[in-house]
Amino acid sequence: MLVVHLAMRGRTDNPTGRMEMSFSPEAPPTYVAPTRVDADTWVIHQVQQALGAPLTVYLNSMIIAGSQPAIIDTGSPNNRTQWLEDVFGIVEPGDVRWVFLSHDDSDHTGNLAEVMEACPNAVLVCSWAIVERFSNAFRFPLERCRWLNDGESLQIGDRTILAVRPPVYDSPATRGFLDQRTGVYWAVDAFATPCPGGPVPTVADLDPTFWAEGMAMFINHALSPWIGLVDRGRYGAQLDRVSALGVSSIATAHSPLITSSSVDDAFALLRRLPDMQVPPAPDQSTLDLILAAASAA
Ligand SMILES: [Fe+2]
Numbered sequence: 001m002l003v004v005h006l007a008m009r010g011r012t013d014n015p016t017g018r019m020e021m022s023f024s025p026e027a028p029p030t031y032v033a034p035t036r037v038d039a040d041t042w043v044i045h046q047v048q049q050a051l052g053a054p055l056t057v058y059l060n061s062m063i064i065a066g067s068q069p070a071i072i073d074t075g076s077p078n079n080r081t082q083w084l085e086d087v088f089g090i091v092e093p094g095d096v097r098w099v100f101l102s103h104d105d106s107d108h109t110g111n112l113a114e115v116m117e118a119c120p121n122a123v124l125v126c127s128w129a130i131v132e133r134f135s136n137a138f139r140f141p142l143e144r145c146r147w148l149n150d151g152e153s154l155q156i157g158d159r160t161i162l163a164v165r166p167p168v169y170d171s172p173a174t175r176g177f178l179d180q181r182t183g184v185y186w187a188v189d190a191f192a193t194p195c196p197g198g199p200v201p202t203v204a205d206l207d208p209t210f211w212a213e214g215m216a217m218f219i220n221h222a223l224s225p226w227i228g229l230v231d232r233g234r235y236g237a238q239l240d241r242v243s244a245l246g247v248s249s250i251a252t253a254h255s256p257l258i259t260s261s262s263v264d265d266a267f268a269l270l271r272r273l274p275d276m277q278v279p280p281a282p283d284q285s286t287l288d289l290i291l292a293a294a295s296a297a
């Protein structure tokens with residue numbers, strides 16, 4: 001079914017009978033409502049079907065609805081209508097004081113312009129690296145920017161956030177943060193794993209073997225292909241640094257929620273990653289199979 005979906009998406013018939021192709025992305029077919037992860041902290045969900053496999057992947061962002069509301073990453077362009085509805089169903093645009101941008105990927109910056117226009121009182125928390133790398137796609141209002149580097153803190157109303165780069169990432173601009181009031185850690189792309197079939201609420205709902213193998217596959221082939229090259233001691237020190245922060249739960253873009261009972265297991269999985277064997281990345285033979293199945297359907 002996924003294969004047929006892949007083959008047909010983007011095609012439209014016109015009155016001449018010729019098939020036209022559109023490269024516009026489609027809105028996701030599956031919806032998961034925002035999840036409350038702490039008293040005033042929400043995860044905004046998007047769900048993406050995996051190509052040619054019965055798997056789904058979250059594309060999450062986050063809201064802190066504290067005394068100075070903050071939007072954490074801005075979702076994807078293909079989910080714009082639903083994402084804006086979810087976000088502004090929780091916070092009023094005029095009340096938003098901070099927009100935190102973790103890095104420059106399209107699933108984190110997809111509605112950045114819309115958010116900055118809708119939220120005139122918001123400061124954009126970003127960095128030199130993000131501005132340098134993403135200025136080809138977005139005109140940064142520098143007078144509204146606050147640059148925050150790894151290890152630095154920022155007071156956002158009733159709480160302080162501490163910028164902490166996660167141990168694995170796919171952009172040198174990446175910065176996560178710990179909310180020092182709630183202990184929620186925004187881990188950006190780290191801890192990424194698919195879900196078998198439809199999305200599940202927490203990683204505790206995943207089979208433990210699937211979780212480990214899914215994380216290894218995702219991080220090796222879609223996030224940090226250098227993971228097998230790292231110095232184990234220095235990588236371990238990074239893990240120690242993050243895990244020692246007193247993280248109460250982990251919200252991350254591409255995983256079900258990692259609640260308090262799963263935090264230690266999640267860090268243990270990250271620690272195993274450099275030495276885990278993973279199957280090769282899907283290649284042209286995989287694409288041939290997908291296209292053959294689509295044409296036979
Ligand atoms: Fe990314």
Ligand SMILES: [Fe+2]
Nearest residue numbers: 105107189253
């Ligand atoms: Fe991402």
